[in-house]
Amino acid sequence: MTKRWRGAAVGAAAVGLVVVPLGVSAGYAWDTPASSSVPASVTRTTAQPSPSASDEFAQLTPAVKRQLDEDVRKVMREAQVPGVIVSLSAPGKGTYERAFGVADKATGAPMTPNLYMRIGSETKTFTVTALLKLVDEGKIGLDDPIGKYISGVPNGDKITLRQLAEMRSGLFNYSADPGFYKALTSNPRRPFTPRELLAYSFKHPVMFAPGAQFFYCNTNLILLGLVVEKVSGDKLSDYIRHNVIEPAGLHHTLFPSGAEFPNPHAQGYTNQTASGKTEDAADWNPSWGWAAGAMISDRDDLRTWAKVLATGTLLTPRTQAQRLKVVEADNIPDSGYGLGIFNVEGWIGHNGSLPGYESLTIYLPGPQATLVVLLNTDITYQGSEPSTLFGQAITKTVTPKHVFDLPAQPVTGH
Secondary structure (H helix, E strand, O other), X not given: OOOOEEXXXXXXXXXXXXXXXXXXEEEEEEOOOOOOOOOOOOEEEOOOOOHHHXXXXXXXXXXXXXXXXXXXXXXXXXXXXXXXXXXXXXXXXXEEEXXXXXXXXXXXXXXXXXXXXXXXXXXXXXXXXXXXXXXHOOOOOOOOEHHHOOOOOOOOOOOEHHHHHOOXXXXXXXXXXXXXXXXXXXXXXXXXXXXXXXXXXXXXXXXXXXXXXXXXXXXXXXXXXXXXXXXXXXXXXXXXXXXXXXOOOOOOOEOOOOOOOOOOEOOOXXXXXXXXXXXXXXOOOHHHOXXXXXXXXXXXXXXXXXXXXXXXXXXXXXXXXXXXXXXXXXXXXXXXXXXXXXXXXXXXXXXXXXXXXXXEEEEEOOXXXXXXXXXXXXXXEOXXXXXXXXXXXXXXXXXXXOOOOOOOOOOOOO
């Protein structure tokens, strides 16, 4: 299946937003169908905070918190989500920190706020930040062709690093390849190498000319991860740890080398399986998502990361401005995708989805509001990502002028 901006889904796209089988994404909800297209010239820059913007976020009174409880529970019931962690706050407005449901359906263990979770395509925000750090160091240029660093890429002399980061390369999404889906679902604990992932993509013709349209694609991030490794001389996981995770002050965020998953963590439930039946994917190997969707984090770290990412504290102002310049995507009003980041109705950040888990980490600059949602299923409801449903329900209550929404999209293949 293919979903819009889907985090890390396998099959089609996605991390927020890696994809697995014709439906496995990796962390971003913008796993888009190949048919989506927007003019390359339509760009805008995300709005900057203004003093009056603080009025756009509701005071988190006991009554508002009760409403939020109802909002979250309603989505859980309808979408049959086992458990969810929610963190919502804004300076001067209070905080809303909750954990609902169960972390393990077999034992009934409750979901708790301190659990490690797989974050799928939110990994893309870390990989692109690593790339932009190298830009700030003068070691690479965003308009360099990928062929300067990595050989064998179709259109490699024309596709730029910028186009890869903004999902406008035209390359086929490896996670939408039927052979990849079969390989993954037949043995979800097997490791994949970046070059193996690229091979699934490169056997397909390019989909469109570089820059011609938006198409959410995990292949792009695998290539950017390889660029970071080649230019820095470090493993991607090491470079991200030393240059992104540690400077950001994150203490429970990691880029696993295999299927390792620190305790305590939630079990994760998916129907992206060989049989189509729901299975526990907690011990599946996320190496198939690598730079597009393999990372792990927790609520507190993502709450910190939301602001670091949106305000650009790890980058120069010039580079951050380039990151936040978004191109309209999928014809979604008031929404667009920048360099490994989206802006949906003013909320800046990314989502993630990979088998068993979904996440959403977003920041609203005006009121300096942060929203983090972590859940232990990626099973869609009426075509929508459950993380989007939570984001929509919560923001309708607290930021009615900025309602987070990624429209449902029909399944296009499996």
